[in-house]
Amino acid sequence: MHAFDPTLLRGDRASVRFEPGPAEDKLILSMGPQHPSTHGVLRVMLELDGEYILRAEPILGYIHRMHEWMAEQRTYYQFMPNMGRVDYLQAMAWNWAYAGAVERLAGIEVPERAEYIRVIVAELNRISSHLVWWGAYLLDLGAFTPILYAFDDREVILDILQDVTGSRLTYSYFTFGGVYADVPADFAPRCLAFTQRMRSRLPMYRDLVTDNVILRGRCEGIGELSVDQARRYGATGPMLRGSGVASDTRRAEPYGVYDRLDFRIPVYPQGDAMARYLVRTDELETSCDIIDQAVAGLPDGPFAAKTPKTLKPPKGEASFAVEAGRGKIVVHVRSDGSPKPYRVKLRAPCFSNLSVFCALARGVLLADAVSILGSLDLVIPEIDR
Amino acid sequence: MNLELLLRLDYPLTRLIIGLLGVYAFVGINALVLVWVERKVAGHVQLRPGPLHVGPHGLLQTVLDAVKLMGKQLVAPAGSDKILFWTAPILAFTPVTVCFLPLPFDPHLAPIRMNLGLVLILAFSGLGTLSLYLAGWGSNNKWGLLGAARAVAQSLAYEVPLLLSVMAVAFTAGSLDLYEISARQGGWPWQWYGLKNPLAFFIFLVCAVAETNRAPFDLPEGESELTAGFHTEYSGMGFGLFFLAEYANMIIVSGVAAALFLGGWQGPFLPGAWWFLVKIYCILLFIIWLRWTYPRVRFDQLLNLSWKWLTPLALLDLALAVVVAGFGG
Numbered sequence: 001m002h003a004f005d006p007t008l009l010r011g012d013r014a015s016v017r018f019e020p021g022p023a024e025d026k027l028i029l030s031m032g033p034q035h036p037s038t039h040g041v042l043r044v045m046l047e048l049d050g051e052y053i054l055r056a057e058p059i060l061g062y063i064h065r066m067h068e069w070m071a072e073q074r075t076y077y078q079f080m081p082n083m084g085r086v087d088y089l090q091a092m093a094w095n096w097a098y099a100g101a102v103e104r105l106a107g108i109e110v111p112e113r114a115e116y117i118r119v120i121v122a123e124l125n126r127i128s129s130h131l132v133w134w135g136a137y138l139l140d141l142g143a144f145t146p147i148l149y150a151f152d153d154r155e156v157i158l159d160i161l162q163d164v165t166g167s168r169l170t171y172s173y174f175t176f177g178g179v180y181a182d183v184p185a186d187f188a189p190r191c192l193a194f195t196q197r198m199r200s201r202l203p204m205y206r207d208l209v210t211d212n213v214i215l216r217g218r219c220e221g222i223g224e225l226s227v228d229q230a231r232r233y234g235a236t237g238p239m240l241r242g243s244g245v246a247s248d249t250r251r252a253e254p255y256g257v258y259d260r261l262d263f264r265i266p267v268y269p270q271g272d273a274m275a276r277y278l279v280r281t282d283e284l285e286t287s288c289d290i291i292d293q294a295v296a297g298l299p300d301g302p303f304a305a306k307t308p309k310t311l312k313p314p315k316g317e318a319s320f321a322v323e324a325g326r327g328k329i330v331v332h333v334r335s336d337g338s339p340k341p342y343r344v345k346l347r348a349p350c351f352s353n354l355s356v357f358c359a360l361a362r363g364v365l366l367a368d369a370v371s372i373l374g375s376l377d378l379v380i381p382e383i384d385r
Numbered sequence: 386m387n388l389e390l391l392l393r394l395d396y397p398l399t400r401l402i403i404g405l406l407g408v409y410a411f412v413g414i415n416a417l418v419l420v421w422v423e424r425k426v427a428g429h430v431q432l433r434p435g436p437l438h439v440g441p442h443g444l445l446q447t448v449l450d451a452v453k454l455m456g457k458q459l460v461a462p463a464g465s466d467k468i469l470f471w472t473a474p475i476l477a478f479t480p481v482t483v484c485f486l487p488l489p490f491d492p493h494l495a496p497i498r499m500n501l502g503l504v505l506i507l508a509f510s511g512l513g514t515l516s517l518y519l520a521g522w523g524s525n526n527k528w529g530l531l532g533a534a535r536a537v538a539q540s541l542a543y544e545v546p547l548l549l550s551v552m553a554v555a556f557t558a559g560s561l562d563l564y565e566i567s568a569r570q571g572g573w574p575w576q577w578y579g580l581k582n583p584l585a586f587f588i589f590l591v592c593a594v595a596e597t598n599r600a601p602f603d604l605p606e607g608e609s610e611l612t613a614g615f616h617t618e619y620s621g622m623g624f625g626l627f628f629l630a631e632y633a634n635m636i637i638v639s640g641v642a643a644a645l646f647l648g649g650w651q652g653p654f655l656p657g658a659w660w661f662l663v664k665i666y667c668i669l670l671f672i673i674w675l676r677w678t679y680p681r682v683r684f685d686q687l688l689n690l691s692w693k694w695l696t697p698l699a700l701l702d703l704a705l706a707v708v709v710a711g712f713g714g
Contacts, residue, residue, distance in 0.1 A: 027527060027530075029527050029528075035612060036608055036609050036612060037609040037610065050534075051531060051684065138680060139609060140609045141609070141680040141681060142600060142601065142603070142607070142608075142609055142679075142680045142681025143678075143679060143680035143681075144427070144431070144676075144677060145427075145430055145431050145677050145678065148431040148432055148433065149431075149432065152432055212679070212680065214601055214679055214680045214681075214682050214686075215680050217682065217683065217686055218680060218681075218682070218683055365683060365684065365685070366531070366610055366611075367607070367610050367681075367683045367684060368683065370609055370610050
């Protein structure tokens with residue numbers, strides 16, 4: 001093994017910028033962008049002493065697609081499909097945030113049935129997103145089997161959503177003033193059947209996976225995030241709730257019909273990877289509760305408000321916050337009165353959550369860094385946008 | 386050297402050559418079957434059928450995969466040490482075949498019967514670690530280097546309790562000959578050393594999983610951490626030999642476990658070799674089942690388990706076995 005020679009990496013700006021630190025006998029290691037546990041195209045430069053990490057620096061931009069710029073080139077309607085591509089696992093939440101911001105800007109009232117449908121599909125989507133995270137995280141920890149059980153459950157959700165939206169991943173189901181189409185007749189019973197199935201599976205997952213000694217050993221006390229640190233880095237969602245703060249946009253700034261629904265916000269005070277794990281697995285259950293209530297309260301009526309063919313919101317700006325599976329999404333839209341937005345700003349929770357990683361990974365083992373990275377629940381396209 | 390002497394079956398060299406050929410055939414066929422079994426078990430554990438379409442229930446899938454591996458280009462990365470890089474996979478596989486020689490499949494079916502068979506197996510299986518280290522070092526890859534360092538530390542930590550647990554059985558049987566040790570046990574489970582000394586059996590099984598680098602102790606590969614660890618840079622048959630060696634190693638540790646703890650070839654109704662195979666496959670299925678159930682442990686946890694728990698327990702077990710053997714014998 002040769003000593004690290006920065007000139008070997010000439011032309012690779014990220015690597016050259018990452019100069020070796022003062023420690024001796026260290027190893028500069030580029031983890032990613034093609035690495036099994038960086039979930040896509042995240043690249044992390046590591047400075048290692050043996051297997052201990054002295055320094056970690058994430059490098060972004062491998063899947064930057066200029067969504068915010070694209071918003072300025074398209075009409076309000078045309079930009080909606082982009083939102084599903086920002087975070088492919090939680091297209092509904094992003095759709096909702098954008099639709100909500102534009103509705104606020106243009107003063108569009110959403111019919112009650114549409115609000116209920118939005119809650120149901122968004123919660124279904126949250127469950128499917130958490131299931132993917134659950135499987136992928138355990139894959140990071142070396143357990144191969146759970147991801148197939150997670151995908152087996154997720155398949156049911158995707159089938160339901162496919163019949164509702166015609167799409168399995170990037171739905172674009174929301175439109176300004178409601179949803180694109182009404183739900184099929186068997187939608188409600190299928191949702192209830194799914195929540196029943198999910199609830200029957202959860203005890204098995206708890207017994208076989210969550211209570212496993214090896215898993216506990218890999219997660220407990222790893223990547224402890226204090227409340228103060230979480231606030232300074234702007235961490236939201238399960239990250240913040242795993243640090244003991246009962247912060248949830250659905251409760252703090254209720255949107256849709258969340259203020260009419262009764263649900264628990266799971267909070268764990270430890271702040272380690274296990275706390276984040278437990279928050280997310282508990283949220284599978286609370287989402288099932290929400291779906292049950294929303295399906296029971298689903299009213300009749302129109303599924304969308306009448307909106308003009310060409311939407312020209314009045315001059316001004318509006319933002320809309322949504323609690324996604326990964327944290328708080330904020331979409332801020334500014335209008336100059338034309339059919340195209342003047343500026344759209346997307347606040348992606350993963351970006352803030354990832355920034356915590358540098359602090360958490362300092363001084364831990366490489367295997368723990370993988371565990372921490374997995375517990376952040378990152379979707380890289382959302383970070384780069 | 387005259388030809389007539391060479392062709393006599395009891396001439397040691399002839400016996401060795403025939404034995405080696407038999408071992409190669411046995412390892413080759415069993416590795417193919419074992420990979421298929423592993424994928425089938427993994428499939429059924431994971432709610433899917435596993436290989437299904439090539440041959441009956443996908444039986445020929447692994448044969449095709451092997452052919453594919455052989456057809457692939459062998460690539461050595463720039464800056465690698467070519468000699469070490471290509472020595473490593475060969476070195477991984479060769480000692481494995483030697484380890485098969487003293488295994489008694491049957492009272493009359495052991496390639497070579499020797500009174501120090503157990504020592505031979507333990508000595509040669511230690512060579513496998515060297516090949517992992519050479520592979521990681523020679524490929525000039527940082528992931529490979531980390532995997533190699535892990536492999537050495539891990540095999541060092543687990544060889545100690547493994548040897549101690551084996552020694553306990555050797556003391557009880559009063560022999561290092563695998564044939565002798567098997568013969569001392571009977572055909573029924575209560576006559577097996579595995580039940581007479583369950584602690585040694587347990588320690589041996591855990592160490593065997595760790596020594597063969599199988600999950601949950603597959604840290605030298607650790608694919609979610611080290612991409613592929615020591616064999617990151619290997620392609621084609623270079624990788625294929627490591628793969629083959631892993632499965633051959635599994636068969637050996639299972640064979641040793643069957644001979645030491647499960648009464649070897651002895652059992653009712655069936656002829657000996659079949660019982661031996663049945664016992665080997667039971668242990669193999671257990672190892673496979675472990676892999677598809679548990680997450681991977683962290684490195685310090687792995688070493689803690691060995692030095693803080695298994696080694697003291699194995700020492701205690703050895704002391705007990707010596708006392709019992711001393712008073713009983």
